Amino acid sequence: MKTIWMMGLFGALLLAGSAQADRDPEALARTWCANCHGADGNSVSPLFPRIAGQQAAYLGQQLKLFREQSRSDQAAHDYMWGVAGGLSDAEIAGVAGYFAAQTPKPNYAAGDAARPAVGKEIFLRGKGDSVPACFACHGPRAEGTEQAPRLAGQHAAYLLKQLHVFSTSQRPAAVSMQAIVHGLNEEELNSLAAYLQGL
Incomplete structure (x- = not known):
């Protein structure tokens, strides 16, 4: 420390x-x-x-x-x-x-190839009424917008850490993410992070 x-x-x-x-x-x-x-x-x-x-x-x-x-x-x-x-x-x-302006490099990780399948479903279609499809804000290939970050190729461990932070009040500018994260269980969060890293 x-x-x-x-x-x-x-x-x-x-x-x-x-x-x-x-x-x-x-x-x-x-x-x-x-x-x-x-x-x-x-x-x-x-x-x-x-x-x-x-x-x-x-x-x-x-x-x-x-x-x-x-x-x-x-x-x-x-x-x-x-x-x-x-x-x-x-x-x-x-x-x-x-x-x-820098070029993002692929960030593939070895692991269970089936694991990101649930994450892909959440990214493209959401989950029920409480979790909208992620692409609606982050773009069809998770390339991001002016308001929402690029997620494609991001480290899965970093994404997972931030998703957990969103469940608190430590990122007040991202209020909309708090409700979304509470609508996903731990396995779904892990799968979503793994999917995004592989994009």
């Missing part, structure tokens, strides 16, 4: 130290952001989301929420509050645009 806290503090100091003028967004992305997300946004660790090809407007919105400390889940606190706290609006827009 101390290492994580030090990372956040170092990030805040690094970014705040040159806050007098906007910095080159690509340089920020390739130096600081790359530590967790990879220089091209295709992170290899499921601790950190893959942000290559993510919608620029969505990324920008999330960076502002981190900067405002509105996202209060533990990972947001540990990794992103300090980093985003020193970013200007122009730098946020530039970093978001840089990662949006």
Whole structure:
């Protein structure tokens, strides 16, 4: 935990130290952001989301929420509050645009090939009256929109962690997801995450 806290503090100091003028967004992305997300946004660790090809407007919105400390889940606190706290609006827009322009790489995982079948059904058709089809907000191939993130190719473990966060009040900007998550059981959540990783 101390290492994580030090990372956040170092990030805040690094970014705040040159806050007098906007910095080159690509340089920020390739130096600081790359530590967790990879220089091209295709992170290899499921601790950190893959942000290559993510919608620029969505990324920008999330960076502002981190900067405002509105996202209060533990990972947001540990990794992103300090980093985003020193970013200007122009730098946020530039970093978001840089990662949006990167090419997402396939993220296939070995495992039970039948497992994502239930997840595919939920993504395309929803479940009963309480869970709408995911594609209605996230796009037919989970490519995302300005309001909803790209989910295709995301680490299943990261998706599952965020789905559990949605069941709390730690992501207030995603109120609509709270009711949806409560309509799915653990096996369905796992299957949905596995399906999305394979897209």
